[in-house]
Amino acid sequence: MSKPYDHVNWDLIDDNKLRAFNSHNVWRWLVAVALEWLLIAATIALCLAWPLWWVWVLGVLLIGTRQHGLAVLSHEGAHHLVARSHFWNDILTNCLTTFWLLYPVQGYRTTHLRHHRYLETPDDPTRVSIDRYPSEWTFPMPPRRFISMFVRDLTLLSQRAELTLMKCLWDVPGKRAPYAAGIIALHAIVIAVAAWTGHIWAYVCLWLVPLCTVTVACYRLRSVAEHSVGPRSERYSRSVVDNLRTTRTTTASGLSQFLFNPYNISYHIEHHLFPTISAFRLRDLHAVLRENPVYANNAHVTHGHRELFRELTGRQIV
Numbered sequence: 306m307s308k309p310y311d312h313v314n315w316d317l318i319d320d321n322k323l324r325a326f327n328s329h330n331v332w333r334w335l336v337a338v339a340l341e342w343l344l345i346a347a348t349i350a351l352c353l354a355w356p357l358w359w360v361w362v363l364g365v366l367l368i369g370t371r372q373h374g375l376a377v378l379s380h381e382g383a384h385h386l387v388a389r390s391h392f393w394n395d396i397l398t399n400c401l402t403t404f405w406l407l408y409p410v411q412g413y414r415t416t417h418l419r420h421h422r423y424l425e426t427p428d429d430p431t432r433v434s435i436d437r438y439p440s441e442w443t444f445p446m447p448p449r450r451f452i453s454m455f456v457r458d459l460t461l462l463s464q465r466a467e468l469t470l471m472k473c474l475w476d477v478p479g480k481r482a483p484y485a486a487g488i489i490a491l492h493a494i495v496i497a498v499a500a501w502t503g504h505i506w507a508y509v510c511l512w513l514v515p516l517c518t519v520t521v522a523c524y525r526l527r528s529v530a531e532h533s534v535g536p537r538s539e540r541y542s543r544s545v546v547d548n549l550r551t552t553r554t555t556t557a558s559g560l561s562q563f564l565f566n567p568y569n570i571s572y573h574i575e576h577h578l579f580p581t582i583s584a585f586r587l588r589d590l591h592a593v594l595r596e597n598p599v600y601a602n603n604a605h606v607t608h609g610h611r612e613l614f615r616e617l618t619g620r621q622i623v
Contacts, residue, residue: 369519445619
């Protein structure tokens with residue numbers, strides 16, 4: 306059993322201001338999910354209408370980023386931020402996001418909330434990555450190695466690491482069988498429809514391939530951006546949980562945000578400080594917090610992916 310850790314309490318925002326950010330909006334979440342699925346469906350239709358190799362390659366890349374977008378939306382469900390009812394929160398999250406990505410929100414929640422509770426301490430479950438694959442999760446690293454990691458992700462050469470991730474996503478309290486049955490049933494229906502319509506390879510190439518490549522690469526980029534801050538010697542060896550100084554916020558906009566950091570997920574300091582705030586409100590919360598000198602002097606805020614690349618590869622920012 307993990308030991309309890311003290312938490313650094315930062316007084317960064319007035320309770321009345323914070324209360325304004327605390328609200329559930331299931332319709333906003335449902336619209337976001339619907340738009341993701343609409344884009345995925347349109348991409349698949351385009352690939353089927355123009356069966357050219359380069360169209361399918363672009364389709365795989367785009368669908369993979371939207372699968373990651375669905376995973377980010379499932380993160381809302383892991384924190385019970387989709388619906389006030391826990392029952393409907395999990396039903397909606399599983400049926401519209403996680404079951405399609407081959408895991409249940411219940412398993413994701415178990416690991417993820419433990420990560421929040423034990424952030425950067427020896428009991429943080431995310432330390433399994435650096436324990437098993439230290440060369441891939443120790444930063445800064447040479448640019449060539451950094452780029453090669455993503456090349457391996459995109460070419461199905463990182464499957465061992467992916468299996469480790471899936472194991473964490475299946476840390477389900479109680480029996481796993483009902484969730485596995487639901488996922489198998491859902492994908493069996495999709496496979497049957499694909500086979501009946503003569504598009505079985507579309508399911509393989511336009512769903513499973515991006516899920517095992519592009520989505521994994523997006524997850525890696527997001528993960529290394531979120532917490533690879535501070536001295537390497539202090540990672541996963543802390544005796545106190547400090548959400549502010551062990552997390553990175555990466556501000557992004559436009560295409561990079563759409564592809565890699567949808568729904569404000571890169572405002573990660575804000576998320577760890579106030580995990581009950583919906584991701585849809587994190588950018589606004591960041592704008593309020595940065596006016597506080599304590600936040601401004603202690604928060605690690607990276608401006609854009611170019612600056613992030615330089616930080617992760619040890620290059621001086623000019």
